[in-house]
Amino acid sequence: xxxxxxxxxxLSADELLDIVDEQDRVISQARRGDATALRLRHRCAFVLxxxxxxxxxxxxxxxxxxVFPSLYDMFVGGVVAAGESYDEAALRxxxxxxxxxxxxxxxxxxxxxxxxxxHTWWSRVYEVRCDLPVxxxxxxxxxxxxxxxDELERRLTEWEWVPxxxxxxxxxxxxxxEGSTP
Numbered sequence: 032x033x034x035x036x037x038x039x040x041x042l043s044a045d046e047l048l049d050i051v052d053e054q055d056r057v058i059s060q061a062r063r064g065d066a067t068a069l070r071l072r073h074r075c076a077f078v079l080x081x082x083x084x085x086x087x088x089x090x091x092x093x094x095x096x097x098v099f100p101s102l103y104d105m106f107v108g109g110v111v112a113a114g115e116s117y118d119e120a121a122l123r124x125x126x127x128x129x130x131x132x133x134x135x136x137x138x139x140x141x142x143x144x145x146x147x148x149x150h151t152w153w154s155r156v157y158e159v160r161c162d163l164p165v166x167x168x169x170x171x172x173x174x175x176x177x178x179x180x181d182e183l184e185r186r187l188t189e190w191e192w193v194p195x196x197x198x199x200x201x202x203x204x205x206x207x208x209e210g211s212t213p
Contacts (some may be wrong), residue, residue: 039091049073083160154199
């Protein structure tokens with residue numbers, strides 16, 4: 032799975048998730064490790080974070096992440112826990128990963144189904160401004176920086192990105208081109 036060391040346990044495998052159907056309705060629950068291994072559809076929140084200078088928070092995931100370890104991402108976020116709303120998960124995950132408290136509520140932009148032969152989850156994309164100093168969670172984030180839109184655009188072809196984040200970012204750019212605004 033993308034380079035995790037064999038002697039290291041993945042993070043968050045026991046977290047309980049809601050399993051959802053094609054219309055994003057809860058149909059059961061499963062542990063995160065089982066949901067991933069069995070390709071059970073669950074929910075994820077993606078939060079694009081911009082700083083006071085309008086730069087995007089970009090990071091490289093640690094090698095201990097359960098899904099897509101050691102890859103770059105332009106979103107913070109993650110799975111929605113069982114019984115949790117997308118909005119609650121977006122704020123919780125953003126504050127945890129950025130290492131901040133008091134972040135404004137992320138603004139929901141749109142939802143889409145991420146569906147590949149390996150993974151499937153309903154995804155809600157958010158945006159938030161973070162004017163607080165960040166102290167990213169060391170067990171989740173190996174490296175981070177705030178990049179301008181131009182810098183991010185250049186890195187899209189240079190770095191290996193998480194596939195779901197890359198798809199969410201592509202859809203976000205398309206959504207903006209179509210005239211939608213947060």
